[in-house]
Amino acid sequence: GQQLNQSPQSMFIQEGEDVSMNCTSSSIFNTWLWYKQDPGEGPVLLIALYKAGELTSNGRLTAQFGITRKDSFLNISASIPSDVGIYFCALSNDYKLSFGAGTTVTVRA
Amino acid sequence: NAGVTQTPKFRILKIGQSMTLQCTQDMNHNYMYWYRQDPGMGLKLIYYSVGAGITDKGEVPNGYNVSRSTTEDFPLRLELAAPSQTSVYFCASSPGRGRAASTDTQYFGPGTRLTVL
Secondary structure, three states: OOEEEEEOEEEEOOOOOOOOEEEEOOOOOEEEEEEEOOOOOOOOOEEOOOOOOOOEEEEEEEEEEEOOOOOOEEEEEEOOHOOEEEEEEEEEEOOOOEEEEOOOEEOOO | OOOOEEEEEEEEEOOOOOOOEEEEEEEOOEEEEEEEEEEOOOOEEEEEEOOOEEEEOOOOOOOOOEOOOOOOOOOOOOOOOOHHHHHEEEEEEOOOOOOOOOOOOOOOOOOEEEEEE
């Protein structure tokens, strides 16, 4: 699979905070995807990006496809408790996906 | 539509035992996939299929086998279970080429948690 570096590995959120995470790849790709996995469930697609520089929103989530086509960012605005879970970036290579290691989001006590 | 269903949800195997993880989708998708998820490692592709009768290896196929006799079903077979196969297994499907929805939208099942002791 492709080398994907996702950071941070984990983060704590407080309700109302804005948080962000990012992914970088070793190669250029045409499609970046962001998935979320709730505990005990399979991943669900949040946002798909198909063009360098593209900025796409899905509710409080915003993702950007980097100009270099080697990176992507996901921002969550005004966090709420149900934002906890694992967020994965993924690259599409033809019809196969390569996933990053994930960012685990936890609510700060 | 039930989407992608997987059975069983949980299973404990002894070393050397065999089992089949079942996966069924009712969305008439051409493409189906099997992934394994280990803690902190993301999802790794085991096998995939682009249509009935066609399967191919992914990134981590060793120790597994698959078959695709129908569009709906894509079972994953473990012949000689080993502790290294302890993981959560996810099946997914996507529409495939020439469909209205992007092939990048993969729909995942709820997973099978397998422990090999």
